[in-house]
Amino acid sequence: MKITASLTKPNESKSDAIIVATYSDEKHNSIVQEIDQLVDGQITSLSNSKDFKSGVGETLTLFSKDGKRIVVVGLGKKDKCDLGTLQTATNKAVKALVKSPAESVSNYTTSLEFHNTDNSTACKIITIAASHAAYRYEATKHFKKDDTHNIDSMDLYIDDRHSQDVLHAAAIATGVETTRELGNLPPNICNPKYLAKKAKSIAKQYDNCSLTVLNHKEMDTLKMNSLMAVARGSRNRPKMIVLKYKGADKNQKPHILVGKGITFDTGGISLKPGANMDEMKYDMCGAATVIGTFVAIAEMQLPINLIVIVPAVENMPDGDAYRPGDVVTSYSGKTIEVLNTDAEGRMILCDALTYAQEFEPQVLIDLATLTGACVVALGHVASAVMSKETQLPQDIIQAGVDIHDRAWQLPLWDDYQKQIDTSFADMQNIGGFPAGTITAGCFLSRFTEEANWAHIDIAGTAWNNKKEGATGRPVAMMAQYLINESLK
Ligand code: BES
Numbered sequence: 126m127k128i129t130a131s132l133t134k135p136n137e138s139k140s141d142a143i144i145v146a147t148y149s150d151e152k153h154n155s156i157v158q159e160i161d162q163l164v165d166g167q168i169t170s171l172s173n174s175k176d177f178k179s180g181v182g183e184t185l186t187l188f189s190k191d192g193k194r195i196v197v198v199g200l201g202k203k204d205k206c207d208l209g210t211l212q213t214a215t216n217k218a219v220k221a222l223v224k225s226p227a228e229s230v231s232n233y234t235t236s237l238e239f240h241n242t243d244n245s246t247a248c249k250i251i252t253i254a255a256s257h258a259a260y261r262y263e264a265t266k267h268f269k270k271d272d273t274h275n276i277d278s279m280d281l282y283i284d285d286r287h288s289q290d291v292l293h294a295a296a297i298a299t300g301v302e303t304t305r306e307l308g309n310l311p312p313n314i315c316n317p318k319y320l321a322k323k324a325k326s327i328a329k330q331y332d333n334c335s336l337t338v339l340n341h342k343e344m345d346t347l348k349m350n351s352l353m354a355v356a357r358g359s360r361n362r363p364k365m366i367v368l369k370y371k372g373a374d375k376n377q378k379p380h381i382l383v384g385k386g387i388t389f390d391t392g393g394i395s396l397k398p399g400a401n402m403d404e405m406k407y408d409m410c411g412a413a414t415v416i417g418t419f420v421a422i423a424e425m426q427l428p429i430n431l432i433v434i435v436p437a438v439e440n441m442p443d444g445d446a447y448r449p450g451d452v453v454t455s456y457s458g459k460t461i462e463v464l465n466t467d468a469e470g471r472m473i474l475c476d477a478l479t480y481a482q483e484f485e486p487q488v489l490i491d492l493a494t495l496t497g498a499c500v501v502a503l504g505h506v507a508s509a510v511m512s513k514e515t516q517l518p519q520d521i522i523q524a525g526v527d528i529h530d531r532a533w534q535l536p537l538w539d540d541y542q543k544q545i546d547t548s549f550a551d552m553q554n555i556g557g558f559p560a561g562t563i564t565a566g567c568f569l570s571r572f573t574e575e576a577n578w579a580h581i582d583i584a585g586t587a588w589n590n591k592k593e594g595a596t597g598r599p600v601a602m603m604a605q606y607l608i609n610e611s612l613k
């Protein structure tokens with residue numbers, strides 16, 4: 126969806142549809158009144174008759190004299206309307222149009238005044254939410270329904286001072302879409318080779334980008350034995366994908382994002398139960414998130430240096446698969462006793478994180494669908510942030526608040542470390558039932574002692590019910606974090 130800032134008045138709009146928002150406790154502003162005239166005052170009469178109450182996300186679809194669809198969406202009470210309300214309302218309004226033949230929309234929500242936010246943030250939230258609602262997965266559908274149209278463009282009613290915000294938000298929306306598409310693709314298509322191919326096309330598409338990919342032989346030679354242990358069980362060979370974006374002076378140390386790229390997680394020899402195992406196609410959503418964030422940053426041409434590293438591996442049971450009881454020597458030299466082959470994410474991440482530190486990051490952040498325990502702790506609402514630093518996790522969480530893609534911190538206190546001690550190696554790869562998300566973080570912390578590092582578990586936020594699929598979270602939070610960093 127192409128999104129642009131435009132101050133075209135409703136009666137001059139050439140779009141197929143108009144979206145406008147109303148509060149339940151405020152008089153209509155002049156823009157809403159103008160739109161009301163296009164529908165012979167029906168917005169006012171339906172509001173007066175209480176047929177339309179402007180509740181949060183309540184929609185009313187009308188037809189103007191000149192054949193435009195007019196979607197009125199409620200925002201509830203003005204002083205209660207926050208970023209979440211804008212997100213919900215925008216989603217409902219666009220969803221009311223996706224089944225219509227409309228292909229272009231003018232959105233007048235930003236003609237309103239907001240009590241809890243500024244217009245700059247509002248237009249970013251609306252842009253990202255509108256694009257999100259218009260996304261449709263089609264890649265593996267042969268029979269495309271011909272009664273559905275794509276909404277290709279949206280004009281946002283906002284003046285030029287906000288054009289930078291719209292550009293940034295549109296870039297984030299493109300990143301989110303990239304992430305969702307990668308997440309939703311089936312595991313027989315989206316395997317390590319496919320992720321490497323996708324990275325290659327992205328590096329080609331944008332300025333100031335480059336790509337290197339390590340194959341299994343190179344990783345063997347480098348002794349990335351922990352990653353290779355997981356990879357051994359699959360015919361699909363692993364890749365280590367390194368995408369670089371140079372938007373600042375080469376002396377400026379890079380921000381590095383590492384994303385878990387398990388393209389399918391069967392659990393390996395510690396095989397997962399059959400129910401819902403298909404959802405483990407989403408186990409590469411950390412990878413998809415960092416790639417999507419990369420797209421957003423490259424699209425914005427943000428003045429920072431960014432490196433994205435994706436260990437891409439499939440976790441399968443096999444005659445050559447790694448087994449519980451094995452001890453492997455990681456790329457760092459530290460030894461790991463494998464007690465569960467289903468705790469494979471940390472096994473590939475530890476080697477990728479060690480490798481990442483060779484690029485001397487100023488900030489190192491990994492994102493991973495790492496633990497089922499994270500879904501128990503925070504549900505599908507917040508991503509979990511863990512760090513031994515003070516400032517870094519706060520900056521990440523603040524970015525999440527700024528763009529309404531929120532995260533919450535869990536402690537990485539040393540008290541938890543003993544749960545992964547073992548008599549047979551430097552550490553074991555599971556920490557038992559209590560605090561499973563934290564002990565996974567503790568494991569990673571043992572490989573990142575020298576870095577300004579944070580770990581984000583996105584097991585609860587990267588996808589939800591089977592129908593919506595990949596959410597594209599937390600691309601917005603990560604892109605906003607990097608925008609905030611670029612302003613420092
Ligand atoms: N990819 C899973 C984590 C996961 C499971 C995310 C379900 C979302 C939903 C990860 O590789 C895994 O299997 N983790 C194990 C760790 C355990 C063996 C210590 C888990 O969470 O059960």
Ligand code: MN
Nearest residue numbers: 390467468469
């Ligand atoms: Mn697993």
Ligand code: ZN
Nearest residue numbers: 387390408470
């Ligand atoms: Zn996994």
